[in-house]
Amino acid sequence: MTNASSSPSPKSALLIPYSSARLSLPNRIVLAPMSRHRAHEDGTPLPVVADFYAQRAEAGLLITEGIWPHRRGQSGWRIPGLETEAHVAGWRAVTEAVHARGGRIFAQLMHGGRQGHPRSRVLGDVPAGPSPVPTPGPLHVKDGKAEPPVPREMTVDDIRTAIDDHVAAARNAIRAGFDGVEIHGANSYLTHQFLADNTNLRTDAYGRDKTLFARELVTAVADAIGAERLGLRLSPGNPQFGMVEHDPAPRYRALLDALDPLGLAYLHLTDNDDYPALADLRPRWSGTLIANVGENHEPTTQEQGEGTLAAGHAELVSYGRAFLTHPDLPARIAANDPLATPIDMAHLYTHGAEGYTDYPTMEEERERERKREKETATAESRTRVLSGAAGR
Ligand SMILES: Cc1cc2nc3c(=O)[nH]c(=O)nc-3n(C[C@H](O)[C@H](O)[C@H](O)COP(=O)(O)O)c2cc1C
Numbered sequence: 001m002t003n004a005s006s007s008p009s010p011k012s013a014l015l016i017p018y019s020s021a022r023l024s025l026p027n028r029i030v031l032a033p034m035s036r037h038r039a040h041e042d043g044t045p046l047p048v049v050a051d052f053y054a055q056r057a058e059a060g061l062l063i064t065e066g067i068w069p070h071r072r073g074q075s076g077w078r079i080p081g082l083e084t085e086a087h088v089a090g091w092r093a094v095t096e097a098v099h100a101r102g103g104r105i106f107a108q109l110m111h112g113g114r115q116g117h118p119r120s121r122v123l124g125d126v127p128a129g130p131s132p133v134p135t136p137g138p139l140h141v142k143d144g145k146a147e148p149p150v151p152r153e154m155t156v157d158d159i160r161t162a163i164d165d166h167v168a169a170a171r172n173a174i175r176a177g178f179d180g181v182e183i184h185g186a187n188s189y190l191t192h193q194f195l196a197d198n199t200n201l202r203t204d205a206y207g208r209d210k211t212l213f214a215r216e217l218v219t220a221v222a223d224a225i226g227a228e229r230l231g232l233r234l235s236p237g238n239p240q241f242g243m244v245e246h247d248p249a250p251r252y253r254a255l256l257d258a259l260d261p262l263g264l265a266y267l268h269l270t271d272n273d274d275y276p277a278l279a280d281l282r283p284r285w286s287g288t289l290i291a292n293v294g295e296n297h298e299p300t301t302q303e304q305g306e307g308t309l310a311a312g313h314a315e316l317v318s319y320g321r322a323f324l325t326h327p328d329l330p331a332r333i334a335a336n337d338p339l340a341t342p343i344d345m346a347h348l349y350t351h352g353a354e355g356y357t358d359y360p361t362m363e364e365e366r367e368r369e370r371k372r373e374k375e376t377a378t379a380e381s382r383t384r385v386l387s388g389a390a391g392r
Contacts, residue, residue, distance in 0.1 A: 011334070012302065012306060012333050012334065012336075013028070013310065014028050014029050014330075015027045015028070015029075015333065015334055018060060018288075018316060020287070021228075021263075022263075022264075022265040022288060023265060023266065025060035025061055025316070026058075027058075027059070027060045027330050028315065028316045028317060029059050029060050029305075029316075029317065029323075029330050029333065030062075030063060030268075030290050030316050030317065030319070031053075031059045031061070031063055031318070031320075032292055032320035033064060033065050033066055033108040033110075033182070033233070033320075034320050034321075034324060035066050035076070035349075036065055036348070036349065036356060037077070037079060037351060038078070038351055039079060039080035039081075042081075042084070042122065043068065043083070043084070043087055043122065044084075044086045044087055044089075044090040045080045045094060046090075047093065048352070048353050049080070049090075049094055050093045050096075050097040051097070051357045052356055053098050053103075053105060054094075054097035054098055054100070054101050054103070055327040055328075055357060056103075056327050057097075057098050057101035057102060057103030058101075058103070058328065058330045059323070059329070060104075060316060061105075061290075061316070062098060062104065062105040063106050063107075063182050064094075064105065064106070064108050065080070065108065066079065066108050066109075066110025066184050066189070067080050067081060067082050067109060067110060067169070068081045068109075068111065068112065069083065069109045069162075069166045069170075070111075070165035070168070070169065071121065071122045071123050072111075072127075072128075072162070073110075073111030073112050073113070073127075073162065073190065074120070074121045074122060074127075075110065075111075075116045075127075076112070076115075076116070076120050077120040077121075077141065077142040078351060081169075082173055082176070083168070083169060083172070087172065088175055088176045089176075091173070091176035092176045092177050094176075095176055095177030095179075096177060099177065104179045105178055105179055106179060106180040106181060106265075107173040107176070107178045107182070108182045108233070109166055109173075109181055109182070109221075110184040110189050111162060111184070111190040111191070112190060113128070113129040113130065113151070113189060113191075113199075114130075114133065114134065114199065115127065115135055115188060115241070117139050117141045117146055117148060119141035119142050119143065119146055120139070120140070126149045126150075126151065126152055127149070127151050127152070128151055128152040128153065128158055129152075129153070129154065129193050129199060130153070130199055130200040130201075130202055130206065131153055131199060131200055131202055131207075132150050132151055132152065133150075133151070133199050134148045134150050134151065135148045135188070135241050135242060136148070136241060153202075156204070156206075159213065162190065162217075163216060166183065166217055166221055167220050167221055169181075170221045170224055170225045171224055173225075174225050174229065179229070180228075180229035180231060180265050181231070182230075182231040182268060183217060183221060183230070183231070183232050183233065184233050185214055185234045186233045186234050186235035186238065186270055187235050187241075187270070187295070188238070188242075188243050191214050191217060192235065192238075192243060193243075194210060194212075194214060195210050195211065195213075195214060195245070195251065195252075196244060196245050197245055197246050198243070198244035199243065199244075210251060211251060211258065214232075214255055215258050218232055218259055218262065219262065222262050227262045227263045227264050227265070228264075230264050231264060231266040231267070231268055231290075232259065232266075232267055233268040234255075234267065234268070234269055234270070234277075235269075235270035235277075236248040236249075236251075236270075236277040237272040237274050237275035238272055238295060238296070240295070240296065248272075248275050248277070249275060249280055252281060253281065256281055256285055260285055263287065265288065266288040266289065267281075267285050267289050267290070268289075268292065268318060269281060269289060269291060269292065270293075270295045271291065271292070271295070272295075273296075278293075278308070278313040278314065279313060282313050282314070289313070289314040289315055289316070290314060290315075290316040290317065290318050291313055291314035291316070291317050292317075293317070294319075294320060294321070299320065299322045300317070300320070300321075300322060301322070302336070304317075305317035305319070321343060322339050324343060324359070325339075325341040325342065325359050326359065327357075327359055328361040328362060328363075332362060335362065337362060341360075343355075344359075
């Protein structure tokens with residue numbers, strides 16, 4: 001399948017197996033979570049979702065797209081859930097397909113908080129967040145685009161419910177066969193909204209200490225499923241969707257100091273131009289660190305991933321877009337493939353296999369190339385025969 005054995009270049013550091021007290025992985029390439037909206041309207045993943053993850057099972061670790069823990073936290077139409085028995089059954093098909101191919105897979109729990117719109121939620125209601133501050137618009141909704149609503153301010157009961165919802169969904173994830181769960185504390189979703197300055201204007205304990213929600217949430221889910229099966233994703237200072245964090249360093253340092261002793265499976269950290277979180281926070285995290293270096297930039301390259309490992313910033317590197325368009329990414333990295341397949345933007349968030357599970361492997365690309373060459377040769381020889389005949 002690869003020409004790695006004949007390649008003169010040394011083996012990429014991304015392909016060296018990794019083992020910790022929590023994880024044992026055949027390589028250091030992680031599939032980054034990517035929402036693709038391939039769920040039924042009730043949030044049950046479509047059958048094609050199992051194909052997508054199974055195709056990428058050669059990764060060291062797969063992390064699913066963001067999944068709502070409960071419909072109260074639904075951020076978008078046809079994003080999957082982990083609330084009902086139908087959801088559990090749908091995800092079981094995914095984990096079985098991945099395990100059958102020898103892979104490992106964590107479920108990302110993504111509570112939207114203020115992200116969401118009545119026209120893109122099963123409940124049809126206005127979402128709630130830490131404070132009544134709307135996300136910048138417009139938002140994609142079920143039937144087009146719309147201005148975001150002003151979110152309802154969460155009560156302390158709402159906050160407890162959100163934590164309970166994560167706990168229940170994490171248990172559902174384990175029942176569905178996932179190897180673990182990642183809490184989405186990054187990229188503007190609920191946990192990030194509690195951490196950021198402009199989305200958490202509360203004057204209660206959750207506003208005075210902006211790390212409180214994240215600490216309570218992680219502790220509750222770790223108690224429920226075991227810290228060794230729990231990862232956390234953070235993106236300190238990521239300005240996506242209008243998030244403002246004036247001075248992320250002290251806040252995230254304090255958060256990691258509090259969470260490091262729990263012994264989580266990993267921390268998944270997204271770097272940022274204004275605050276180099278990987279370099280700053282690496283010394284404060286004694287466990288496994290997964291780096292994501294591509295957010296708000298071009299897709300992460302093989303060289304960037306190798307550079308991150310060489311700098312000692314992380315043990316593992318997550319790949320989003322390059323893994324989306326190259327289902328056999330580890331094999332391509334072994335072959336120093338240029339990773340040139342572009343994203344099929346027209347089908348990024350549609351609901352079928354097109355633009356989802358039809359990206360070719362290297363072997364399929366070569367097969368297509370051979371077929372094309374054969375067809376061209378046949379056409380040329382036919383032209384020669386015909387022109388020869390015409391000349392007689
Ligand atoms: C289509 C798409 C959907 C995404 N959905 C999620 C998501 O559900 N959860 C999440 O944490 N990040 C999400 N991300 C961010 C990626 O995990 C990753 O951080 C980003 O693509 C940068 O990495 P890359 O350069 O390797 O693509 C998404 C990115 C893309 C391109």
